Amino acid sequence: MKSLVGIGATVLAGGIALGLTGVAVSRAQSDPSTVTAVVKGTAQTPQGTVPHAFLELQTWPDSMAGPHGKDGGPHPDWVSYGPGTHLVLPAHSLVTLTIQQYDSGEEITNHYFAKVLGTVDGTETVDGKVVSEVDPTAIGHTFTLHGLAQDGQDELFVNAPLPAIPDGAKNLANGYPEPHVVTFSFLTKGPGEYVFNCEFPCGDGTYAKFGGPMSTRGYMSGTVTVTS
């Protein structure tokens, strides 16, 4: 009997320890703040009338204004999307995304991503001007949403190049230059989980600038949840 109690207590203690560890790990993960698109009315599209959702993002040359905590978190000098990198979009909707682009840049490695792809009409507006591509030698970042049709979810692919702020541009009172404002719209399909990232190598200098913020979730990459 004594042995049963002892051994049972070990099993119970082990189970409790595992449960507590699981809860702690599950809660302790870095959870980039979520940005949810707000539906404001409807829009006419070739697919008919659908809800029209709006969302705003920024691309910052550092992590001070992003979701990384006080003083920019562990890597204050890393470039970052903001205000969050987990985007929640409604399914079967027109999503209009506006991005204020504050960062400088240079030539993009793969010119393909200097084209606007997957948006309504294949265009975006840059500071109010409609374009279908931007100068590949002066790219700041891109917003590139990848999603293959798998696991029962629809394919979703959007690429919006964000032009660079010229070197030497004057800073405003907030410490950043006047941003480029890029706006584009795309149609979501069914619910699914996707990832987005920047295709301009803007990270750590190691490995052709694909390190650091380019390879760490929550900086120049994030997730998109399309909800029903």
Next chain:
Amino acid sequence: MTSPTPALVAGHLDPEAARRMNKLGVILLIVGDAFFTFSLVFTYLYLRGLNTNGQWLTQKGAHPVSATYTWLVVLVVAASWLAYRWAERGGTDKARIVLGAGLASALVVLDLGLQVGQMVGAGFTPRDGAYQSAWMALAGYHVVHLLLTLFLGVAIVNRARLGRFAETAWHVTMVGYWWTWLVLATVIIAAATSLATTVPRA
């Protein structure tokens, strides 16, 4: 095979049994260290042979270190080994051990200076490329070898000075094994880095 130990604890065996045991231990440690050294040499030769993206010593201003200097480093180590061997062959002659091992240790210090000097004056850092990284790793490991040898050499001098070798004269021999390996390792490293600098022809 016989068990030679009547003693209570392994550390206090009869000198001959202890010598045999320590000899094997030292040889095995040298084997482990040899695989470490060979891995570093392999790194150097492999990256040279691979010449990824044509980057072996092709950056602007890139140059190999002086082969003459490298062999000077070897020469001083070899001289220290000769001095140590001279001391070792003197058996339990206290004065000879103190003198020989002392001279050998002084030469190791000189070699340390030379090696560090070569690294500082190489004109590059590991960030400059694969050659620079691989060479620095080999030179750095030689410094580690020298520091360890210096510890052993100074210990032998001190122990001889204190007359600690009545029953443990074999300590001098054990350190001698290491010293011999030090020379061999230095020669291997020098041969690799001085004879195989530029990229081999395809």
Next chain:
Amino acid sequence: MTTSVTAAPSPPVAPVTAGGIMRHLNVVTGIVMGVLLATATWWVTSSTFPVLDEGDHKDDAVTILTLVAWVIGFLIGVGAFVGPARWLLGRDLTVEDEHYLAGKDAGVARYFRFTTDHKVVGMQYLVTTMVLFGFGGTLAMLIRTNLITPGSRFVDPATYNSLVGIHGITMIIATIIMVSGPFGNFILPIMIGARDMAFPRLNALSFWLLFAAVPVLISSLFLGGISTGWSAYAPLSDQANRGMDAFLVTIVTFAISTGVAGMNITTTAVRMRARGMTWSRTPIFVFGTVASVALGLVAFPMFEVAMIELGMDRGMGAGFYDPSIGGSGWLYANLFWLMGHPEVYVILLPAIVALMEITPVFTRKPLFSFTSAILGIMGIAGLSLFVWAHHMYVAGWAPVLGGPFMVTTELISIPTGLLFLVLLGTLWRGRVWMRLPVMAVYALLWNFTIGGITGIYLSDIPVDQAMHGSMFVTAHFHYTLMGAGLTGAMGALAYWFPKMTGRMLHEKAGAIGFWVAQVGFNVTFMGMFAVGLAGQPRRVADPGTYFRVGNLISSIGAYTIMLGMLTFLGAIIYSWRAGSVASASPWGARTLEWQTPTPVPLENFEVLPVVTQDFYGYGEDGHRAAAGAPAPGTPGGPGAPPPQGPDAPPQRVEVGAP
């Protein structure tokens, strides 16, 4: 079988000053010194190191040096350098000092300081191994919890990959030490008739190096994790966050520990065997353990170099693995797998030979074809150094060598098969005394057959091209490392538990735990074979709905393993505290460790034994001779009376009766 020839002198009474400064050093002073030195290093390096123009090299350099400082500080604080310092100063240890260091009359405190007695080190390894398995197992459960259902999001993908990486390296370290650590230290010296290891202080050093490495490994969790998986492939590992710095410091520390232990165990086995213990009379456990640690001695320096180069890349911006300045990921892959495949046998050999030691005892038959066992061990150890590139078939490295490496890999199944035959031949027609230790033999034969045969599949280039990077590979190596390795270690623990703790392992609870874990293991990894064949990749947090059923089955199996392992652990803890008291030789085994009293005295033997025949002479002609083997407890026989009490199983004194 043995006669006494040499009486040990009476141990002198240790003066109160014996041990010198070591009297004041222990694990607490080690931790304090480690933390102090690490803090000072962090402060100095943070404030003086330049920020290089590219990358986060300063952060990495500071982290690496801080963690190295912890290890060095800890070793200083625990007294690891007192011996070399005294040697340098010519103040050699006296016999009284050595007795003090060996933990004479020190009670429980000896487990918490730089104690040189091999039995203390063995127990320290045993507890550390169990802690590591607990930690790694917890991570495994979190991984399986995440995979219970597609899209569970129990943990995010980055955390998931870190869990996989830390689980992997924790389990690799734990399985490397699980037999050669506890039993190679506690049992092997006694088994060969020695009073201690050849180099007792180095023995303690190898353990405390491991101890110092454990917090470094755990710190990786708080430094961003190890998102690359345990193989830490470059250039991914060059770019990974600071958890990788903790990883590489752990590996370098552990490799030094293993190298020192390998040298020590090999020297002990070669030079300190009892008088009359010729190689043909040396127990098979000694051969296997020595082959394993000797293999580690040559294999681990290569991993160490790979990690030091990684550290230079990360901390100094060097270019070993950076193709943009002439480095190559292939360099890393070669160095890693030059260690990585021998390491598999470093893990397996001691576990298998432990079971070879157990099988004759419980079948009361000689070990079948001792020579084949030796040849198998030598063949595996030799060939294992020439198979590494089968891990790189699809890496693009030297495709022309694929064929030769396929051949060497498939060849290694021959010596492995020999070891199978030895175990099977020893069991063949034996009247098996079915106790917990020998149960592990059956489990190993089942698991290792599956693990081995799937290994042959994977060694085949066309199959590997399809299966590499899939869960099929994961299932395969779990069948070898866990199904064979850990199973063997559990058998070894059950077998030597009475000698090490002085108490019998609770047979019923132990067996229930063991078999529940075995069933759970097969469910888990059969499920994993299935999803792997269907194409599920490794290290993917949310592999998709297509693999839902297989993953659910695997996760149910994993929870079953947990239940079994916790029951087994419960049996260990209970038995250690309150199990029935064991006699000196409860199994009636003939090797020397069972000829000493339990608990084993400090000097192991009152008089050093002389060996006059081999240890497997239970009967030279198998079945018939088994009948004549003395039952445990027979007066004048090899064993003392078996345990009595409520937990003691019924005795099979009629074993082998015609």
